[in-house]
Amino acid sequence: MSTQxxxxxxxxFMDSSAVExxxxxxxxxxxxxxxDDPKRLFEAVHDADAIVIRNRTQINPALLERAPRLSVVGRLGVGLDNIDLKACExxxxxxxxxxxxNALAVAEYVISTAMMLLRGAYLSSAEVASGDWPRPQLSNGREFAGSTLAVVxxxxxxxxxxxxxxxxxxxVIAFDPQLAGDAEVWQLSGVRRVSFEEALAQADVLTLHxxxxxxxxxxxxxVQIKSLKPHAVVINAAxxxxxxxxALATALREGRVGGAALDVFEEEPMRDGSMFAGLPNVILTPHIAGLTLQSNERVSTLIAAxxxxALSQGGC
Structure with missing residues (x-):
């Protein structure tokens, strides 16, 4: 079959230059x-050789059944939990x-939100603009330098x-059961390998990957949240x-955790009246940690290529 x-x-969404x-x-x-329109999606894939998706399109047996020619799925990202890998295999x-x-975009998100949460001074613009002056309350922030970052x-x-x-x-300390203790990355990175329990206990900032x-x-x-320091902040961009x-919302409300930045949620979008609504020192973003102008161009260009x-070689 000709590629034409x-x-x-x-x-x-895919960057327009990559689409072209x-x-x-x-x-x-x-x-x-x-x-957001399963009926039209099923109609569209009936003669498709490839589909390009992000994290919301579900590649499951129902879609595969309606796409007999499908041989390639391009994922504009890295998570594969919306893809039935066994069915595709x-x-x-x-x-x-x-x-x-998009690794750099995610990494910068983690670093920037960690610094914001430790300092605790960047979420008060409305108060300052209205004439309040919460200087005493915001003068006890923590510096990122000298702190311990635990990477899971x-x-x-x-x-x-x-x-x-x-x-x-x-x-920086890290826990990863998939990496052996003598893996070269530990020496090259200068990061100390620890157990999950040690990561929780020592973290000023805990980031999940x-x-x-x-x-x-x-x-x-x-149980794990109880092991954290009271001032620790938690970041999930995974x-x-x-x-x-x-459990996290309760700990934040009770002051047992210092703050949290969450870019991903069990239910997306979150429902109105979320358990995190109104909590102090919380940053909530709509699954965009890996999305920047530059990263979207990189991701789209890579997947297009x-x-x-894959299709030029005949797919799989």
Whole structure:
């Protein structure tokens, strides 16, 4: 089959220059509204050879059944929990994630939110603008330099977070059961390998960088939260479901945790009246830690190139 006749469906936002590069070789249906319209999505993929998605489009048996020609899934990101990997393997559908392309954006999100939460002085603009002057209350913030950052999950993003933090004078420790104690990365990074329990107990800042699996669901639950220092801040820019959100919200409300930055949630979007509403020293963002102008261009360009290569080779 000629590549000119092959079809690619883009069901979520992709950088326009990357879409145009795909159009040079393929018929492309670029419609970011498809993710919210399953009926139209199923109709669109019936003759598709590839689909490009972000984290909301579900690649499951129902979709695969309606896409008999599908051979490639391009993932504009790295998490794969919205993709039925077993079903794709059975159908010989190749999954192409954008590994590493948005790591810097996520790492900068972690560093910036950690500094904001430790300092505790950047969420008071409305009060200052209205004439209040909360100088005494905001004069006891903590410096990032000299603190201990605990990284849970020491893959590509975790290692980049560590590198940025070390450059700011932060002591970094990490827990990752997938990395052996004699793995070269520990020596090269200068990061001390610790147990999960040690990471919790020593962290001034705890950042999570693990995938959502059965063994990581509610990894940070009520028991683990009790092990944190009262002033510790928690950052999750990985996946919703890794933290027991109710337990964290309760700890924040009771002053047993110093703050939290959450970019991902078990339910997205969150419902009105969330348990985090009105809590102090909390930063909530809508799953955008890895999204910047630059990272989106990198991710989109990478996926466009790899999908083009896969289809040009005949797919899988």
């Amino acid at each position: 006749r092959r079809k690619i469906v883009v069901s979520e 590069s795909l159009r040079k070789h393929f018929d492309v249906l670029d419609d970011r509204t498809l993710v 059975q159908r010989q559908v190749k999954i192409i994630p954008a590994t590493g392309a 999950g020491f893959g590509g993003v975790g290692q980049l977070v560590a590198r940025l933090a070390i450059g700011l004078g932060v002591q 693990v995938p959502l699996r059965d063994e990581t669901r509610n990894l940070l639950g009520p 996946r919703g479901g890794i933290i027991d959100e109710a 790899r999908v083009t290569e």
